[in-house]
Amino acid sequence: MRAVVIEKRGAPPVLRDLPEPTARDGAVLIDVETAGLGGWDVAGAYRLGIEYPCVVRGEGVGRAEDGRRVYFGERSVAPYGALAERTLVPSDEVWDVPDDVDDATAITMGIAGTGILLPLEAAGLTRGDRLLVVGGTGTLGQLGLRLGRHLGAGTVVAAARDAAALEAVRARGLADEVVVMTGAEDDVDRMRRASGGEGFDVVIDLVYGRPFEAALKATRWGARLVTVGTLAGSVASVAAGDLLYRTHTTVGTGQRSPAERHGVWRRLLGLAREADLRVPIVVHRRLDEGSAAWAAQAASPHAKILIDVAGAPTTGPRRKDLPCPRTPPPSP
Numbered sequence: 001m002r003a004v005v006i007e008k009r010g011a012p013p014v015l016r017d018l019p020e021p022t023a024r025d026g027a028v029l030i031d032v033e034t035a036g037l038g039g040w041d042v043a044g045a046y047r048l049g050i051e052y053p054c055v056v057r058g059e060g061v062g063r064a065e066d067g068r069r070v071y072f073g074e075r076s077v078a079p080y081g082a083l084a085e086r087t088l089v090p091s092d093e094v095w096d097v098p099d100d101v102d103d104a105t106a107i108t109m110g111i112a113g114t115g116i117l118l119p120l121e122a123a124g125l126t127r128g129d130r131l132l133v134v135g136g137t138g139t140l141g142q143l144g145l146r147l148g149r150h151l152g153a154g155t156v157v158a159a160a161r162d163a164a165a166l167e168a169v170r171a172r173g174l175a176d177e178v179v180v181m182t183g184a185e186d187d188v189d190r191m192r193r194a195s196g197g198e199g200f201d202v203v204i205d206l207v208y209g210r211p212f213e214a215a216l217k218a219t220r221w222g223a224r225l226v227t228v229g230t231l232a233g234s235v236a237s238v239a240a241g242d243l244l245y246r247t248h249t250t251v252g253t254g255q256r257s258p259a260e261r262h263g264v265w266r267r268l269l270g271l272a273r274e275a276d277l278r279v280p281i282v283v284h285r286r287l288d289e290g291s292a293a294w295a296a297q298a299a300s301p302h303a304k305i306l307i308d309v310a311g312a313p314t315t316g317p318r319r320k321d322l323p324c325p326r327t328p329p330p331s332p
């Protein structure tokens with residue numbers, strides 16, 4: 001079968017032939033139809049413990065051998081993954097997709113949806129809270145802004161580096177205010193002003209490092225901060241005085257049991273309609289574009305990246321309920 005493979009630590013993925021996975025007890029063979037990539041697939045691809053060569057993990061929707069249409073998360077049995085014609089996934093990580101849910105929604109509500117809803121709930125977001133999402137232009141970030149408002153946040157603010165992407169988020173009504181983070185000292189003042197002057201009650205932090213240090217200083221007493229990702233660095237320098245009367249925690253959704261994540265995903269399929277959980281989507285055609293899809297994700301696409309592994313027509317019935325704008329990938 002064809003697969004997008006990382007040959008060794010640090011190497012960019014390439015398309016090549018790989019022996020097919022074979023059936024085994026406790027795992028399901030899946031013909032992949034649509035694969036999705038997110039921040040974690042690139043940020044975590046070279047971490048310790050991974051053996052190479054391996055298929056790019058991702059997540060996806062496909063057909064099980066018994067014909068069921070299923071979602072599967074990033075837990076393919078090593079060395080397999082979503083960016084391949086076929087994968088092998090532990091049975092409890094394979095979840096039936098309801099007929100009225102399209103591939104894009106099933107995938108976006110997976111690692112990204114569960115990865116942002118649980119931290120918002122861990123932060124105890126309550127009605128009227130001033131919410132800051134650092135990394136608010138990415139997939140988790142945009143979902144976090146939308147869900148935060150749905151859960152009752154009073155003021156919703158997005159912070160990131162790319163000014164145009166932030167403006168697009170504001171124009172879509174996702175954020176009341178946006179803050180362009182430059183890494184300069186005045187990031188804190190501009191964040192605080194965006195909160196209305198008094199500081200944020202809740203911070204969802206998708207990047208950590210220096211941006212987290214600034215966000216912490218732009219909070220008020222009683223604030224709850226939850227770190228979900230480390231795209232800007234795995235270390236932050238925090239003065240005890242800045243943490244006073246605040247709570248900071250981290251949430252790693254992947255550590256929850258499959259049953260718990262399945263329950264949250266099912267809840268999100270309902271919320272996707274109720275709370276209009278749309279994010280921009282870029283669809284790459286067929287596996288041949290797997291390496292380009294990877295490069296697009298590494299460049300911070302401000303969109304969910306999908307790969308049409310089965311190469312189905314873009315306007316076929318399987319796609320007609322796509323909830324999000326579909327754009328072709330930008331030309332190189």
Ligand SMILES: NC(=O)c1ccc[n+]([C@@H]2O[C@H](COP(=O)([O-])OP(=O)(O)OC[C@H]3O[C@@H](n4cnc5c(N)ncnc54)[C@H](OP(=O)(O)O)[C@@H]3O)[C@@H](O)[C@H]2O)c1
Nearest residue numbers: 038039040115135137138139140160161162229252253300
């Ligand atoms: N803990 C969990 O369970 C869990 C689950 C899923 C994902 N995650 C993590 O959540 C994070 C976001 O994932 P995603 O899929 O939403 O990624 P994404 O779509 O690529 O979005 C990344 C966001 O972070 C910003 N960003 C990236 N690098 C930055 C830097 N150095 N300084 C400041 N901002 C930066 C980007 O904005 P700019 O382009 O403006 O920089 C963008 O807003 C990743 O770290 C991922 O590993 C965690």
